[in-house]
Amino acid sequence: MGDVAVRTAAIIGGGVIGGGWAARFLLNGWDVRVFDPDPEAEAKLAPVLAQARRALPSLTDVALPDEGALSFHSDLAEAVADAGWIQESVPERLDIKHRTLAAVQAACPKDAIIGSSTSGFKPSELQEGAARPGQIMVFHPFNPVYLMPLVEVVPSPATDPAIIARAKATLSALGMFPLHVRKEIDAHIADRFLEAVWREALWLVKDGVATTEEIDEAIRMGFGIRWAQMGLFDTYRTAGGEAGMRHFMAQFGPALQWPWTKLMDVPAFTDELVELIAGQSDAQSGHMSIAQMLTARDDNLVGMMRSLKANDWGAGAVLNTHEAGLRAGTVLGARAEDLEDVSAPILTVRRAVPLDWTDYNGHMNEARYLQAFGDATDRFMALIGCDAGYIATGGSYFTAETHIRHLDEVHAGTVIEVRTQVLAGAGKKLHLFHEMRDGARVLATGEHFLLHVSLETRRPSEPAPEILAALERIAAAHAGLPVPEGAGRAVGQRP
Incomplete structure (x- = not known):
């Protein structure tokens, strides 16, 4: 193979x-x-x-x-x-x-x-x-x-x-x-931890210390959230303050000698214990079907992992690596010099609409249209070389004006594509027109006008020559394209 x-x-x-x-x-x-x-x-x-x-x-x-x-x-x-x-x-x-x-x-x-x-x-x-x-x-x-x-x-x-x-x-x-x-x-490795927690949980229920719901609350309201992003040892390291793990071990290590848990023992799985736990579990979540619980589980996991992704942390860092692999070798990961033909509007976004982008109507909410078009602008900036490395040198494009038209409904799971046309690109000015589609269906358009700004003076400035050259090449190639329908429109303007 x-x-x-x-x-x-x-x-x-x-x-x-x-x-x-x-x-x-x-x-x-x-x-x-x-x-x-x-x-x-x-x-x-x-x-x-x-x-x-x-x-x-x-x-x-x-x-x-x-x-x-x-x-x-x-x-x-x-x-x-x-x-x-x-x-x-x-x-x-x-x-x-x-x-x-x-x-x-x-x-x-x-x-x-x-x-x-x-x-x-x-x-x-x-x-x-x-x-x-x-x-x-x-x-x-x-x-x-x-x-x-x-x-x-x-x-x-x-x-x-x-x-x-x-x-x-x-x-x-x-x-x-x-x-x-x-x-x-x-x-x-992991199941050995789960087994230890499971054994202790069985004793806590059997001895009447806690119900199944109370044990679940102790996990999901406390250390479960901490563990989700920091694990066990890093969590305890932070508990040691500036002195770190050594201080934590010195302070709490002696507790390991105390008879806090029953990890070396497990209660017998009698019919009474099984019924006790099953009954409490039914009282805890019996009002939901398994399908409803699975949907809630997946929604919660997606939300947590996307939050971790934004910070490039834990499971979120794995997602970012995977996403970089999805971009690699496509126009979504290319630089302008990698593209031989830039005569058509350029694909700048291709993604599924995530669960947390929808509102009470089940539609993608208006803020997310702006986010999608903002992502398209960011991607175009990276394409011409205005990426994080360039911005760190003191220059960037700032959005001065935006106009969005909402033309059709978008739901969670829809794979949207945004293609970007340069209406003008010379000197300090960058004028972009984005069209969002689901296949042949036009969903929305976004028009962005940007100015290149010095991050030191916070005033308009000329971009670096290599960025200007990449931009002008694409602008020249797009100059022969028809003006997109809806470009230049204002709110309330009649057809």
Whole structure:
């Protein structure tokens, strides 16, 4: 296979995790083959794909690739033939996994990547009796797989290092964060933390200290938010003040000797305990359907991760890296000198409308039209060389006047494209006309007039010669284009 360009994934097992993997690959442009003996597999996967199509495109400010082809197979050998990535997500029984992996290796390419989604088994256990042990490893994701970036990459000493490197590169290209687990260990890394918290939570409920709702509130109202952006050790480091982790450890380390938790013990799963927890859980969230809870979950995750993205922090930094990869090699990542033909309006924005851009009517709200056109202007500025590096030298374009026409409705998930025409570009002046479309449908237009300004004097100034040259080249090429319909209009002006 050689590289990550082979874009066919076989998903073995179409349950919650397998379905999430299918969505992650499919929405990133991979062809996906699903093998699941359940005759209802296709119907069960449909709502997962619907959730993913609604949520995943909202994470990035560049549209994802066109979806790959999705197919369902009753024959495992047919599903894995010529697949570059094979992800096993069958039930957590070692005998079932051994049979499945043996059948996979009998039919798949010898250099395909084979991963298991297991949360409990070590890769060496999965490799027992395998024809090619070095081809198999663990890729343990987190639900929902199509949104959560973390995937634990767990090799064994027998795993081929070249496969590890290719796997991590592929996962990164899917917008995920591959966490390379240094040593095999039961439950890997993240689930060991979750198990500890789960055990303690069971005792707190059993002993009547807290209800399921109160425990969830303690997490989501407190340390859960901190952990989402800073993790455990950085959180404690900040708790130590300027003296950092050493002070924190000196101050709170002795508490580790206190009998605060019951981590070495777990209450028996009696019928009474199960009913107690289930009853409290029903009282906590039984007023919502699972579909409503999943929608709320995805909306909240998108909002948090987009906020982290704005600060290039944690999971948001992973998104920014993924987005940069989506831009690379396209006009959205090019400089003017990279474009041989600039005679037509230039694509400056191509993105899905995110969930948080809509208002109470379900439409994109008016502020977001301005944001989209502002992003188009920023992209055009970067195209001619007025990027962050140039601005740091003391010059930039400031918007002096804007006019927007709202021509049609736009909803969340719509892939919008903005193309930009230069109406005038010489000296200190830059006059742009943006047209926003959904395919053939014109959604809005935006007209921006800008002046180049010295950031030192805060007054209009001449741009650098290389920027002026790039701008004038495009302006000259656009001079022969028809004046766009709506250019020069004022509010209330009659046709």
